[in-house]
Amino acid sequence: MVSLRPTQELYIKHRKELTDPWVGTGAMRHREMIAQLCNDLIDEWIDEGEIDFISRFARPLPQRVFAKVLGFPFEDIPLLEAWGNAVVIPFVHGTGLKHEITPDQTKDMISRLAGFQEYVYEQVRIKRANPQDDMISFLCDVHYQALDRKLTDLEIAGVVYAMIIGALETTQYALEEQAQLLCERPGLFEVLRNDRSKVRAFTEEGMRLRSPTHGLSTRMTSQDEVFQGVHVPAGSLLHLRFAAANVDPEEFECPFDLDLEREGLTRHVAFSAGPRVCPGANLSRVEQQVAWSVLLDRLSHIEYGEGNNWMHQPGIMLGTLKLNLKFNKA
């Protein structure tokens, strides 16, 4: 049996105490808020008949949810988006196992992040003076058991920084690829409209087949290991290919089928696995399930629209830059 190292134990405490109540086990509390945001977005384009699904739904939804969860005003979303884009530069343009970027790219990234820390500090000041029911107010007030004290402003900014990397783009790509899976499988939209209990299976299979985070260098071996006959010395950096594991025929029967009846639907590793598994997985799952439930209520049919060029985001994520969809209003 593998025992946990002290840093891993601390990480698990960090999750349980600081992020789980909002984006982990506690994410279900956001269901109604997310449904409202979905309906608000759909109201903006329901009479248009054709839209770019990414800019009109898949991107703004996680942005608005994220702003609501943290307690940031909607008018600051362009700032959060710009900082989010800066934070992911290494994962989009970085090279090699360590996603290395050039000194010029590093300079660019730092200049684009200007104002981020001050912005969070200002929000912390506002929430300390006037606490609301949001994650920043919670982080300002929580007594962190692992350190037996409250968090400093810098520590709160650190939590928000990590959330920006995780929360903004990933769910966008999950929703966008799921829309493509529906367009490619005539009849599936109808099946889901008639039986909403299958929406969860659809989103899990969607993430398994089209893993938003294709791979990430996120583990280093602490001892010599042998993986599938390959000797890997201690201290090796591993680039984990979540997308490949999710279609491994030794793990998943007929791996390229989208199977709504598949056993062990959540066995995929789209969110990674182990003590450092994605802390926002539950929030994203709720977002995807609610998003499709509302879209199935409001639309009776979707198909590819005109002018899709299938240009993809470079880097470790799987997702197109735009996705034109035609739809019928329900």
Ligand code: HEM
């Ligand atoms: C479909 C959506 C998502 C996917 C596919 C995804 C995937 C991942 C993966 C593969 C990791 C790496 C875990 C590891 O090191 O083993 C990760 C980490 C992380 N994710 Fe997500 N994620 C998603 C949504 C979210 C959301 C909504 C949030 C926040 C609300 C979030 C926050 C984070 C954070 C903070 C980390 C870093 C954890 C650490 O440093 O150990 N993610 N995610």
